[in-house]
Amino acid sequence: MTKRWVHSWLRFILENGRIYLFVLLLVIMGSFVSSEFLTPANLVNLLKAVALLGIVAAGMAFVTYSGHLADLSVPSIIAFSGIMTVASLPLGLVPALVIGTLSGLVVGAMNGLAVGMLGANPILWTLAVSFFMEGFMRFTWSNDQIYPSTDPGTPGSAFVQLYRLDFGPVPLIVVVMLVLFIAAHFLMKHTRLGVETRLVGSSRPAAKASGINVKKVVFLDFLLAAFAASVTGIFLASMNKLGVFYLGDGYAFEGVTAVVLGGVTLEGGEGNMPGVFGGVLVIGLLTNILNYLGMGSFYQKIVTGSVFILVVWLHHCRPHAGGSSDA
Amino acid sequence: MHKGRITELFRGMDRHRALLMFLGAYLFLSLFAPHFFTFYNTTSLLKASSLNGIVAIGFTLIFILGELDLSVGAVVMLCGMLVPGLQPELGWAGGILCALLAGACIGLVNGLLVAKAGISSFIVTLGMMVILEGVMHIYSGGSSMSVASFGLADWLDRPLLPLLPPRVIITFALVGGASLFLQKTPLGRGFFIVGGDPEMAWRAGLNRDRYLILGFVICSVTAALGGALLAASLSSMTGDAVLATRTLMTVLAAVIIGGTPLTGGKGSVVKSYFAVLLLTTVSNGIGCFGLGFEVQMFANGVILAAVVLYEAYVIYRHNLLKGQRPHLLADLEQEQESNSRGSR
Numbered sequence A: 001m002t003k004r005w006v007h008s009w010l011r012f013i014l015e016n017g018r019i020y021l022f023v024l025l026l027v028i029m030g031s032f033v034s035s036e037f038l039t040p041a042n043l044v045n046l047l048k049a050v051a052l053l054g055i056v057a058a059g060m061a062f063v064t065y066s067g068h069l070a071d072l073s074v075p076s077i078i079a080f081s082g083i084m085t086v087a088s089l090p091l092g093l094v095p096a097l098v099i100g101t102l103s104g105l106v107v108g109a110m111n112g113l114a115v116g117m118l119g120a121n122p123i124l125w126t127l128a129v130s131f132f133m134e135g136f137m138r139f140t141w142s143n144d145q146i147y148p149s150t151d152p153g154t155p156g157s158a159f160v161q162l163y164r165l166d167f168g169p170v171p172l173i174v175v176v177m178l179v180l181f182i183a184a185h186f187l188m189k190h191t192r193l194g195v196e197t198r199l200v201g202s203s204r205p206a207a208k209a210s211g212i213n214v215k216k217v218v219f220l221d222f223l224l225a226a227f228a229a230s231v232t233g234i235f236l237a238s239m240n241k242l243g244v245f246y247l248g249d250g251y252a253f254e255g256v257t258a259v260v261l262g263g264v265t266l267e268g269g270e271g272n273m274p275g276v277f278g279g280v281l282v283i284g285l286l287t288n289i290l291n292y293l294g295m296g297s298f299y300q301k302i303v304t305g306s307v308f309i310l311v312v313w314l315h316h317c318r319p320h321a322g323g324s325s326d327a
Numbered sequence B: 001m002h003k004g005r006i007t008e009l010f011r012g013m014d015r016h017r018a019l020l021m022f023l024g025a026y027l028f029l030s031l032f033a034p035h036f037f038t039f040y041n042t043t044s045l046l047k048a049s050s051l052n053g054i055v056a057i058g059f060t061l062i063f064i065l066g067e068l069d070l071s072v073g074a075v076v077m078l079c080g081m082l083v084p085g086l087q088p089e090l091g092w093a094g095g096i097l098c099a100l101l102a103g104a105c106i107g108l109v110n111g112l113l114v115a116k117a118g119i120s121s122f123i124v125t126l127g128m129m130v131i132l133e134g135v136m137h138i139y140s141g142g143s144s145m146s147v148a149s150f151g152l153a154d155w156l157d158r159p160l161l162p163l164l165p166p167r168v169i170i171t172f173a174l175v176g177g178a179s180l181f182l183q184k185t186p187l188g189r190g191f192f193i194v195g196g197d198p199e200m201a202w203r204a205g206l207n208r209d210r211y212l213i214l215g216f217v218i219c220s221v222t223a224a225l226g227g228a229l230l231a232a233s234l235s236s237m238t239g240d241a242v243l244a245t246r247t248l249m250t251v252l253a254a255v256i257i258g259g260t261p262l263t264g265g266k267g268s269v270v271k272s273y274f275a276v277l278l279l280t281t282v283s284n285g286i287g288c289f290g291l292g293f294e295v296q297m298f299a300n301g302v303i304l305a306a307v308v309l310y311e312a313y314v315i316y317r318h319n320l321l322k323g324q325r326p327h328l329l330a331d332l333e334q335e336q337e338s339n340s341r342g343s344r
Helices: A002-015 A017-033 A040-065 A074-087 A093-117 A122-140 A155-164 A172-190 A192-202 A204-209 A214-240 A251-261 A273-292 A297-316 B002-015 B017-032 B039-064 B072-115 B121-140 B151-157 B166-184 B186-196 B198-203 B208-234 B242-257 B269-288 B293-321 B326-343
Strands: none
Touching: A017 A273, A017 A297, A040 A074, A040 A172, A040 A192, A040 A214, A040 A251, A040 A273, A074 A093, A074 A122, A074 A214, A074 A251, A093 A122, A093 A155, A093 A214, A093 B293, A122 B242, A122 B293, A155 A172, A155 A214, A172 A192, A172 A214, A172 A273, A192 A204, A192 A214, A204 A214, A251 A273, A251 A297, A251 B121, A273 A297, A297 B121, B002 B017, B017 B242, B017 B269, B039 B072, B039 B166, B039 B186, B039 B208, B039 B242, B039 B269, B072 B121, B072 B208, B072 B242, B151 B166, B151 B208, B166 B186, B166 B208, B166 B269, B186 B198, B186 B208, B198 B208, B242 B269, B242 B293, B269 B293
16 A cells, blocks of 8 residues: 555656756755745745745646636736725625625636637637726726725725735645645546546547537636636735736736646646646745845846746657647 | 628628728728827827837738747837937947847747747747846836937928828838738748648748748847837837737737738738727727727727637638538539429
8 A cells, every 4th residue: 555655656756757856956056045045934935925826827727738728818817806806895705705706707707608619719819808808997997906994893904814814834825825736636637627628638629529528628627717816816905905907917927837837738638736836836936046146026037037948948858759749 | 693792702801801890990980089080190090000010010920830929029128128228329220220130139049949949939939028028127227218319200200291201101111011022922932831831841842940930030020120110219118018018919919800810821911910000090099089098908809809709700610611512512402403303
C-alpha cells in the first residue's frame, strides 16, 4: 500500500517536474538573496500575494484545458462581481456575496452560450464581452468608483474584513485558494466533466462522435472560469474597499501566463492542476525575489516577460516533435 | 434560379460588409447626428483613423499568416515615445527613422522566436507586450513626453487637398501600397499560401520561416510607423498604457470585421481599413450625440460581438451543408420530376 503511494507520488513529481524545478530553483535563489526569504511569515505573504491570481488561474485552466485558449473577459467579470457585491451590500453580507457571484456567473453563461452552443471564436467573443461589459459598467456607475460604508456593525465593515481575515497564521484568502485548487484538481481528474473536458480539448470531433454533449461541457467550463473570477472579484473589492470597472485589469493575461507556465497546452487536453499551482507559485516567487532585490516594477515586467517566454520554450520543447505543438 | 441570385447577392454583401457597414453608419449619422456631416468633422474622422489604419495593415498580414501579434499596442507606444524622445538630438527624420528601426528589431525578435524556436505566437507576443511595456515606462519615466517644436505637426495636420491632410494621404498610400503588394506581387501572394496551406507552400518551394519573420517585421514596422506619426502630429506621446490596449483591441476588432479569419490564408488590408473607418465613425458619431467614451466602448463591443456571432453562424451553416452536393440534388429532383411525368 505504501509502496504504491510512493510510486504514484514519484510519477506525479516526474510528470509535473519541470515547473517544480523552476519553483525549487527560485526558492534556492531566494534564500541566497535574503535571509528573510525562507521565513514562514514571508512564505505566507507570498501565498497571499498570489492567492487572487491563483483563484483566477484555477478557473481559467478549464477553458484552456477544453481547447478554448483563454477567457479574456475575466477582468470584466472580476470588476462586475466586485461592483455588484459592493452595490448590494445594504441587503446584508450574504445576499451581497450571492448576488456578486451570480452576476459573474451571468457573464460566464453568456460566454458559454456563445462559445459552447453557437461555436463563436473564444478569444474574439470574450474580447467583445469585455468591451461591452466595461462600457456597461462605466455607463451604469458613470465612470466612478463605489465604496461600501465601513461603519462598525454594517455589512460593509464585515465585507472589508473578508480579505483581512486570518485563520491562525493563515489568511482566509490562502485557504480559499488552496480549497479551490483541490476542488479543481478533483473536478478535472476524477469527475465526468473533467474527463469529458479533456476529450473535448484533445479532439472536438472525436468527443462529439463518442456521444459527449460538447456544448454542455464547454458551457460548464466557461461557467467555472467565471465562478473563479467572481470569487476573485469579491476578494479584490474587499481588499481595495471599493468597486470599480477597472478592478480586474491585467488578470486575463496574468491568468493565461500562470496556466501556460503550469503546462496546460494552448491546444487543450493536456495539463493538470498541480502544474497550474506551480505556475502561480513561479510568478509569486519571481515577484517576491525581485522585490527583495529592490527592482522597480517596470524592470520586473521585463524580467517576467522574458522568463515567461523562456519557461514556455523549455516546457514545450520536445525533441522530435514536428512543428509547433501549441496554439 | 431566383434563390441562387439572392444567395449570390448576399455573398457579395458579406464580402464587402466592412465597406457597406461603414457607408451605412456614415449615412445614418449624417442624417441624424448633429454636427457630424461637416467638412471639419470628416477631416478629423479621417485623421483619427490614421493610427489604427496603419497598424491594421501589418496586423492583417499577421492574420493572413495564421498568427497573432498581441504586442502591436506596446510597439505603437514605445516607438511613438522614441520620436519626441530623440527629436531634440536627431531631428524629426532621425527620430522617426530610429522608431522604425526599433520596430524592425522587435519584429525580428518576435519572428525568430516564432519561426525558429517554434513557440506559439500567442505566447511570444504576449511576453513581448509585457517586456515592451516595462521598457517604455523606464524610457519615459512613466509620464508623457513632448517637444516644443510644432513644425512637422502643423504640416501633418493641415489639409493639402480638401479633406486630406498629409497624415491621411500617407495612410491611404500605405493601405493602397500594401494591398497592391499583397495582391499583385509573387512575394505578397506567397503570404496567402504560407498562411492558408503550409504544406502547399512547402511544395511550392516557399520558405515558411522567412515569410513568418518578414511578416512579424512588417507588422512591427507598421505599428512603429503608426505610433511615430501619431507622436509627430501631436508633438508628444502619452505614457498612459490605455492607448496600447485600446489600439490592440480596436485593430483586432477591425481586422475581424473586415473579414480576415484567425485561421489564416485569407484577408484584405483595404477591408480592414474600412472596418477601422467604421469603428472610428461610430465612436465619432456617438461623440456628436454628446455621449461619452463608455457608450463608444459599448457600441464597439456590440459590433464585434455581432460579427463574431455571424461568423460562427456561417461556419455552422457551412458544416451543415458539408458533404451535400446541390447540383446532384437538383439532378435528382429533375429525375424524379421526369419519372413522375413518365408514369403519368
